[in-house]
Amino acid sequence: VMVGALPSMLPGFGLTVLVSLLVIAFGLLTGLALAILRSLELRVANGLITFYVDVFRTLPQLVIIIFLYFGMPYMGVTLSPLVTTVLALGAVLSAFACEIFVSCMQALPKGQTDAARALGFGPLRTLFMIVLPQAIRMAVPLLTNRAISISKGTALGTAVSLPETLGQAQSYMSIVANPSPLTLAAGFYLLLFIPLVILSRWLEHSSHKGR
Numbered sequence: 001v002m003v004g005a006l007p008s009m010l011p012g013f014g015l016t017v018l019v020s021l022l023v024i025a026f027g028l029l030t031g032l033a034l035a036i037l038r039s040l041e042l043r044v045a046n047g048l049i050t051f052y053v054d055v056f057r058t059l060p061q062l063v064i065i066i067f068l069y070f071g072m073p074y075m076g077v078t079l080s081p082l083v084t085t086v087l088a089l090g091a092v093l094s095a096f097a098c099e100i101f102v103s104c105m106q107a108l109p110k111g112q113t114d115a116a117r118a119l120g121f122g123p124l125r126t127l128f129m130i131v132l133p134q135a136i137r138m139a140v141p142l143l144t145n146r147a148i149s150i151s152k153g154t155a156l157g158t159a160v161s162l163p164e165t166l167g168q169a170q171s172y173m174s175i176v177a178n179p180s181p182l183t184l185a186a187g188f189y190l191l192l193f194i195p196l197v198i199l200s201r202w203l204e205h206s207s208h209k210g211r
Contacts, residue, residue, distance in 0.1 A: 012168030023093060
């Protein structure tokens with residue numbers, strides 16, 4: 001049964017990998033941009049970003065996916081299952097990433113920014129040349145763990161008919177009336193996420209060693 005399921009499940013696994021990579025890229029880049037905006041200490045922007053972060057850290061991922069897919073058409077916007085899943089999970093990751101970046105930026109000794117100003121660095125130059133490089137390095141282990149945790153939510157895309165690994169396994173299982181495709185799907189998820197977990201542990205170890 002598993003051998004017979006492979007041809008239909010391999011494209012689903014490829015889509016799972018693609019969606020995971022897109023979620024991670026979109027979430028981390030958006031989170032970094034939001035953290036930079038927050039560091040500029042603009043009152044209105046800070047209020048909007050805080051609201052965004054609180055909303056997407058609080059709502060369940062499945063609720064966001066269903067709202068985007070079934071709710072947005074009422075506003076004249078129709079999203080594909082792939083775009084819906086990437087936007088929903090990416091928004092959740094960006095909210096957590098923003099908080100992690102901001103926390104790491106605030107954890108840096110204040111003396112470093114004072115020294116940069118004494119050397120004639122402006123606020124933006126200090127941010128991009130002194131603060132951000134160190135904050136990003138500190139944030140990497142935390143971001144890796146969070147990115148793995150949220151990207152596993154790609155399986156929730158089945159709720160909007162995303163034909164990823166789990167969706168394909170369920171489809172084939174309904175045809176053969178055998179749960180073996182679900183076992184194969186679990187194997188595919190392990191194949192994808194175990195290397196990422198190992199990478200996360202290595203990055204965390206390297207970070208502690210670097211200190």
